[in-house]
Amino acid sequence: MKETKRAANNMPHEDPEHQERLLMVETGIDPAVWREQGHPPPSLLVASREDVLPQPLAERVTSHIELCPSCTRLLEDLLDPDVACPTLGEITRIRRRLPMPSPPQRPWKTLALIALTLVTAALSIVAVRTLSSGPISPQFVAPMPPGPPAPPGLVFRIPVEPAPLKLPPASTLAWRSQDGGPDQAYLVELGQALKPYREGRYREAAVRLQSLASQYPQSVEAPFYAGVSHLLAGDALFALEWLTKKPLVRSHPLYDDQLWYRAAALEQTGQWAEARDLLRQLCKLSGGYQQKACQLSKR
Amino acid sequence: METDKTNRSSGADYVFVSSVEREKNRRERLARLYDQHVHAVFRYAWRLTGRRDLAEDFTSEAFLALHRNLDQVEDARLPAWLFTEVRNLAIEYWRRASREQTLSEAAPFLRPDGSSSLVDLLSRATGLKPVHRICLTLRYLYGMDRQEIARQTGLSEHQIKSALQYGLELLRRELTS
Numbered sequence: 477m478k479e480t481k482r483a484a485n486n487m488p489h490e491d492p493e494h495q496e497r498l499l500m501v502e503t504g505i506d507p508a509v510w511r512e513q514g515h516p517p518p519s520l521l522v523a524s525r526e527d528v529l530p531q532p533l534a535e536r537v538t539s540h541i542e543l544c545p546s547c548t549r550l551l552e553d554l555l556d557p558d559v560a561c562p563t564l565g566e567i568t569r570i571r572r573r574l575p576m577p578s579p580p581q582r583p584w585k586t587l588a589l590i591a592l593t594l595v596t597a598a599l600s601i602v603a604v605r606t607l608s609s610g611p612i613s614p615q616f617v618a619p620m621p622p623g624p625p626a627p628p629g630l631v632f633r634i635p636v637e638p639a640p641l642k643l644p645p646a647s648t649l650a651w652r653s654q655d656g657g658p659d660q661a662y663l664v665e666l667g668q669a670l671k672p673y674r675e676g677r678y679r680e681a682a683v684r685l686q687s688l689a690s691q692y693p694q695s696v697e698a699p700f701y702a703g704v705s706h707l708l709a710g711d712a713l714f715a716l717e718w719l720t721k722k723p724l725v726r727s728h729p730l731y732d733d734q735l736w737y738r739a740a741a742l743e744q745t746g747q748w749a750e751a752r753d754l755l756r757q758l759c760k761l762s763g764g765y766q767q768k769a770c771q772l773s774k775r
Numbered sequence: 776m777e778t779d780k781t782n783r784s785s786g787a788d789y790v791f792v793s794s795v796e797r798e799k800n801r802r803e804r805l806a807r808l809y810d811q812h813v814h815a816v817f818r819y820a821w822r823l824t825g826r827r828d829l830a831e832d833f834t835s836e837a838f839l840a841l842h843r844n845l846d847q848v849e850d851a852r853l854p855a856w857l858f859t860e861v862r863n864l865a866i867e868y869w870r871r872a873s874r875e876q877t878l879s880e881a882a883p884f885l886r887p888d889g890s891s892s893l894v895d896l897l898s899r900a901t902g903l904k905p906v907h908r909i910c911l912t913l914r915y916l917y918g919m920d921r922q923e924i925a926r927q928t929g930l931s932e933h934q935i936k937s938a939l940q941y942g943l944e945l946l947r948r949e950l951t952s
Contacts, residue, residue, distance in 0.1 A: 566827065
């Protein structure tokens with residue numbers, strides 16, 4: 477039923493073979509025609525540039541490249557610096573073969589993370605109680621890296637906690653089904669990139685989400701959570717860059733969150749007046765941040 | 776007599792401790808140099824072989840050679856010393872491969888003119904990144920499966936699948952627009 481509906485709508489399918497068939501039907505080009513024999517293997521193409529091949533072989537490969545646009549293009553792409561970079565797995569495997577001290581194991585890191593989580597949770601409870609019972613206590617400081625000193629009259633600290641995950645409804649389908657529509661690849665990759673975020677590894681999350689945001693320029697969630705990850709990792713400048721990259725419309729579920737975390741990033745980078753403006757905006761909205769924003773902006 | 780024995784024993788301990796210490800220092804130095812140069816050496820090895828598995832082998836061979844000659848090699852001579860090691864290994868590899876005639880006779884590199892349709896198609900889709908083009912070319916021109924492409928590129932099969940899907944979708948949009 478689902479398949480019939482999809483076919484009727486002519487929606488692209490997740491499976492590359494299916495897309496290949498669609499390409500063939502819509503353009504009249506048969507990908508099988510491309511498959512030809514007689515191209516040198518990619519390894520020879522790459523090595524031919526470095527003067528390590530025996531002379532007769534080098535001459536044949538070079539003359540083929542000169543005449544073959546496909547191989548010329550492929551070689552250009554293969555020589556891209558990103559393609560030649562070793563992966564983490566390769567680096568680890570090479571390291572294992574060498575007589576070197578293994579990278580330092582840090583059991584204390586786990587303990588420190590647990591302790592930090594407990595302290596953050598305790599402080600959050602205190603913060604929530606304080607905010608819900610009245611004005612903010614002057615002693616209250618959220619757990620975050622210290623920002624530059626505030627000018628007189630503008631003293632507030634915006635507490636930063638991990639932003640709740642608000643993903644598009646289709647993301648749940650993307651995990652369960654193989655045919656979730658054109659955005660399925662993005663949603664699957666978003667889910668994977670958010671894994672370190674859920675586990676509190678914010679630096680790693682920031683890197684993965686940034687790369688996803690570059691790969692999918694239309695995405696909204698990836699740049700937002702990249703910004704929040706930077707903020708939680710203590711990089712307020714990067715956070716600000718990513719949180720301002722994709723301004724959201726008011727109806728978007730992440731609109732309030734974006735304003736709140738942008739205000740926090742502004743505050744941490746010393747732009748208190750701008751941060752207070754955003755808090756005032758949030759105060760006028762009826763979202764989850766309203767009460768906190770009103771109290772902070774009055775200070 | 777007893778004092779002499781004690782002295783000798785402590786001297787042996789001293790020698791033993793200093794050799795352990797020296798080996799520890801050597802390993803730490805190797806680790807530092809590894810962290811500093813492994814990326815560059817791997818990239819160079821890849822450019823000489825075009826194969827990631829070989830680049831991995833040659834990189835580790837070069838660092839093992841460095842470990843053997845660590846006392847003779849100064850930091851200032853790196854990474855050039857490692858590059859020379861990798862280059863020698865690569866030259867030896869290609870000479871052997873060529874001698875075994877797996878490359879020179881079995882693969883006649885013919886008909887380089889018939890595949891321009893794919894190149895035209897790929898160059899029209901400006902949104903494609905090098906990695907997408909590589910995956911598409913290896914899949915549809917070289918007829919490689921995902922596993923082979925993964926070996927060639929160092930990407931996971933899932934990433935290959937995504938790259939192919941994204942690339943095909945972009946090509947499709949480009950052609951139908």
